Each structure stands twice: as structure tokens, then as C-alpha cells.
Amino acid sequence: MKLANALTYSHTLLAATVERGDYVIDATVGNGHDTEFLSQLVGPKGHVLGFDVQVAAINSATTRLKDDGITNTELILAGHENVTQYLPANQTVGGAIFNLGYLPGADKDVITQGETTLAAINGMLPHLKKNGLIVLVVYYGHPGGQDEVNQLLNFAQALPQKAYHVLQYQFINQVNQPPYIIAIQKR
Numbered sequence: 001m002k003l004a005n006a007l008t009y010s011h012t013l014l015a016a017t018v019e020r021g022d023y024v025i026d027a028t029v030g031n032g033h034d035t036e037f038l039s040q041l042v043g044p045k046g047h048v049l050g051f052d053v054q055v056a057a058i059n060s061a062t063t064r065l066k067d068d069g070i071t072n073t074e075l076i077l078a079g080h081e082n083v084t085q086y087l088p089a090n091q092t093v094g095g096a097i098f099n100l101g102y103l104p105g106a107d108k109d110v111i112t113q114g115e116t117t118l119a120a121i122n123g124m125l126p127h128l129k130k131n132g133l134i135v136l137v138v139y140y141g142h143p144g145g146q147d148e149v150n151q152l153l154n155f156a157q158a159l160p161q162k163a164y165h166v167l168q169y170q171f172i173n174q175v176n177q178p179p180y181i182i183a184i185q186k187r
């Protein structure tokens with residue numbers, strides 16, 4: 001078996017924890033690849049709430065989902081830091097994914113930021129169900145990326161062990177700063 005890259009492993013982790021019928025979140029919709037993956041995981045009775053700040057991303061993802069006949073998704077043109085405004089108060093969340101950094105092929109100045117990523121995570125944590133998982137695919141090679149990673153690592157390492165399992169999955173001998181994973185699971 002070849003060890004999976006971060007993107008593949010993010011899906012492996014979600015596939016192992018998210019259940020059919022779950023309410024899940026794609027915090028960085030982009031072109032909608034993860035939205036579509038989550039949609040298939042939760043099935044027709046589940047729901048995917050997706051966020052992106054770029055009109056082009058929401059449009060591109062909407063087209064992808066429509067072309068594939070997907071109807072269990074709700075895409076929001078807003079930052080994920082506003083998640084609590086869109087999450088019903090008593091809604092439990094089975095899982096979430098953040099694909100950090102910038103959208104390939106789009107404006108490289110529109111990047112995720114530590115403060116807003118943390119605000120989103122803090123908004124989601126109280127809603128996570130037991131064994132529910134937040135997966136962060138962390139890119140840090142671009143300007144601003146390392147600042148975001150530092151904030152995320154400081155936050156994630158300080159989460160109480162009694163309440164959360166926190167995982168880092170990273171190839172440590174590769175060149176060009178490949179993405180890695182931080183995953184937070186509610187115990």
C-alpha cells in the first residue's frame with residue numbers, strides 16, 4: 001500500500017466517520033470537489049452546507065453539482081467565519097472539511113486566514129457530534145500560509161485531550177511544502 005497524500009487521506013478520514021443522513025460542512029467550496037464528495041457520503045437524507053467568499057467559486061461549484069444532479073447541498077456566498085448564522089441552533093454536525101489556501105487558477109490573493117479559519121472552527125466545535133470530525137487540509141507554501149498554520153497548530157495542540165482527539169498527518173521528508181492534515185475529532 002502506498003501512503004496516501006493529504007487530499008486523499010482527508011477523504012478517507014471523512015468516509016470513515018461521516019454517516020449517511022448526517023449534516024456536514026464544506027468550509028471552502030472552491031470548485032466543489034469536496035462538496036460533491038460530502039454529498040455522496042451523506043446521501044439524499046443528509047445535507048451539505050458550503051461556504052466560499054468568491055462568486056466564481058460558488059458559480060463553478062453550483063454548475064458542477066447541478067450537472068451531476070446533486071440536490072442535498074446549500075452553498076452560501078459568505079465567509080465560513082459566519083457559520084453560526086447559517087447553522088440551525090440545535091443542529092448536530094457529522095463532519096467538516098477546510099481546504100485552506102487559495103483556489104488554483106483563481107485570484108491567489110484570496111486566501112484563507114488564521115483568524116477567520118479559527119472563528120469557523122470555534123463556531124462548529126459545539127455542534128460536532130460524538131466522533132464527528134473537522135479535517136483541515138493545510139497548504140502553507142504561499143505568502144501568509146505559514147502564519148495561518150502557526151495559529152492553527154497553536155489552537156489545535158491546546159484542545160483538551162478529554163474532549164478531542166487531534167491528529168497531524170504529514171510527510172516530513174518532501175520538498176515544496178506539500179499540504180498536510182490537521183484533524184479534530186469530538187470524543
Ligand SMILES: C[S@@+](CC[C@H](N)C(=O)[O-])C[C@H]1O[C@@H](n2cnc3c(N)ncnc32)[C@H](O)[C@@H]1O
Nearest residue numbers: 028029030031032033034052053079080099103
Ligand atoms: C484551496 S481552495 C478550495 C478548493 C475546493 N475544496 C475544491 O474542491 O475546489 C480555498 C477556497 O477557500 C475560499 N475562501 C477563502 N477565504 C474564505 C472564507 N473566509 N470562507 C470561506 N471560503 C473562503 C477561497 O475563495 C477558495 O475558493
